[in-house]
Amino acid sequence: MVSLVLIDFDDTGIKQPARSAVAAALKLGEVHALVAGAGVGSAAQAAAKIAGVTKVLVADDASLGHALAEPLAALIVGLAGGYSHLLSAATASGKNVMPRVAALLDVQPLSDISDVVDADTFVRPIYAGNALATVKSSDAKKVITVRASSFDPVAAEGGNAGIENITVASVPCISRYISSELSKSERPELTAAKIIVSGGRGMQNGENFTKLLDPLADRLGAAVGASRAAVDAGYVPNDYQVGQTGKIVAPELYIAVGISGAIQHLAGMKDSKVIVAINKDEDAPIFQVADYGLVGDLFTILPELEKSL
Amino acid sequence: MKLLVAVKRVVDYNVKVRVKSDHSAVETAGVKMSMNPFDEIAVEEAVRLKEKGAVTEIIALSAGVTQAQETIRTALAMGADRGILVETEVALEPLAVAKLLQAVAKKESVDLVLLGKQAIDDDMNATGQMLAALLGWPQGTFASKVEIADGKATVTREVDGGLETVELQLPAVVTADLRLNEPRYASLPNIMKARKKTIDVVKPEDLGVDVTPRLTTLSVAEPPARKAGIKVPDVATLLDKLRNEAKVI
Numbered sequence: 001m002v003s004l005v006l007i008d009f010d011d012t013g014i015k016q017p018a019r020s021a022v023a024a025a026l027k028l029g030e031v032h033a034l035v036a037g038a039g040v041g042s043a044a045q046a047a048a049k050i051a052g053v054t055k056v057l058v059a060d061d062a063s064l065g066h067a068l069a070e071p072l073a074a075l076i077v078g079l080a081g082g083y084s085h086l087l088s089a090a091t092a093s094g095k096n097v098m099p100r101v102a103a104l105l106d107v108q109p110l111s112d113i114s115d116v117v118d119a120d121t122f123v124r125p126i127y128a129g130n131a132l133a134t135v136k137s138s139d140a141k142k143v144i145t146v147r148a149s150s151f152d153p154v155a156a157e158g159g160n161a162g163i164e165n166i167t168v169a170s171v172p173c174i175s176r177y178i179s180s181e182l183s184k185s186e187r188p189e190l191t192a193a194k195i196i197v198s199g200g201r202g203m204q205n206g207e208n209f210t211k212l213l214d215p216l217a218d219r220l221g222a223a224v225g226a227s228r229a230a231v232d233a234g235y236v237p238n239d240y241q242v243g244q245t246g247k248i249v250a251p252e253l254y255i256a257v258g259i260s261g262a263i264q265h266l267a268g269m270k271d272s273k274v275i276v277a278i279n280k281d282e283d284a285p286i287f288q289v290a291d292y293g294l295v296g297d298l299f300t301i302l303p304e305l306e307k308s309l
Numbered sequence: 310m311k312l313l314v315a316v317k318r319v320v321d322y323n324v325k326v327r328v329k330s331d332h333s334a335v336e337t338a339g340v341k342m343s344m345n346p347f348d349e350i351a352v353e354e355a356v357r358l359k360e361k362g363a364v365t366e367i368i369a370l371s372a373g374v375t376q377a378q379e380t381i382r383t384a385l386a387m388g389a390d391r392g393i394l395v396e397t398e399v400a401l402e403p404l405a406v407a408k409l410l411q412a413v414a415k416k417e418s419v420d421l422v423l424l425g426k427q428a429i430d431d432d433m434n435a436t437g438q439m440l441a442a443l444l445g446w447p448q449g450t451f452a453s454k455v456e457i458a459d460g461k462a463t464v465t466r467e468v469d470g471g472l473e474t475v476e477l478q479l480p481a482v483v484t485a486d487l488r489l490n491e492p493r494y495a496s497l498p499n500i501m502k503a504r505k506k507t508i509d510v511v512k513p514e515d516l517g518v519d520v521t522p523r524l525t526t527l528s529v530a531e532p533p534a535r536k537a538g539i540k541v542p543d544v545a546t547l548l549d550k551l552r553n554e555a556k557v558i
Contacts (some may be wrong), residue, residue: 093469099440111432132531133529134530175475251558291539
């Protein structure tokens, strides 16, 4: 039984969630990795070093340049014959392409799994993580996305996989990449950060994020996140959002500032090891999941916290 | 141009769900049900496209139990023109729903299908992508902006690093993310008008679709509860706890 894991990467290298997906796949047996894109030589080299991966398939073609779902799904379907399980991390890219792969194979996908029971049986959160369903698939092949925060990533180094270049068949071009508008930050990525400082509606505006949360995050080497309310209000960009439909995170320390704690937000962070809540409303639901709660005005607490570190 | 919008009846987003004592499922009896919030956003976008003149007719489809008619009525009250209920007692999975939508999209010759990016009950985030695959159409998932012109849809997508814009040849499938729009409330006159709009009821067999589930739910459990935390009086105590008790900084 061999699994194929689609690897997420960008110019900076392989994304940590990809190594969590490899960790999940290793519970099923042998693991091959797929690196697909345009000009992916260095990513392929890096993938070959991922601990536990025995073979890297490399599909290097202009048509795969922006990981558009249509050509990427066609590629994966073409490779599917040799594999029992097809996996990817439940990143924006994985969530975009894997269900398309599944439909082309007439398979019901298993989205966002949080545990592997056996080759057919998996645990996945439903209802914003308020319930965990154990489901068994009767499909011959499994198509899976992996909740990265539920699997410790395998080491980035230590493997020595062979690299195999594969030919990419041309598919009709029905979609086209136009442009991206990506947030630039020197801070760690939300899904890989050990510490996250997150702000909610209580921050009142975007300037307060910059003035109060960013310095604290920099002091702690933390990533900055936000609740949906803060993103909807335009304080910070969409990629900051932590929650049921945003990013799912489980850092060592999650500091929620001015976040009331709607179930949709808790869904994205309640598996954090330690949760701190700072809120002026002592009845805010966030305190029900916080290990340490501090009731008070964030505008006095945050500067004091930063100074005391 | 005809547009198909898919709507799902789900446990209302404000309800804190409970797992049944026999661990077979989540309790849905006697619980408030509503339209999946992401589907509401999809319906709103459909109505706006019609108001702009890009779309001539909106068909709202739901698949599931008889009561899903109420969800379709909500879409009709928001501005959809007519409804289709694919009625079944089977608990439908995304693959089956995608096949039902595929059959209707072909039969009705629609040019665009709008759906919510995920349903807040099973959190699968799959139906739109699967439908696009089955139809051989391009997909614009997690959309925060949609523009239709010259036989193309330009879709801005919410991705992990920020935003990405793609151009899709129509016909296409688009799934709505949170910030695509703010859905309107249906006005009373529109709710009254919606009562007169048609809802056709069909069965999966009529569409030639086998909806047999591929997944069996073995059990549903509550997630492990976090142990109760403490309130700390001040910043100094907080830092002391984080350094010496939790040892995370």
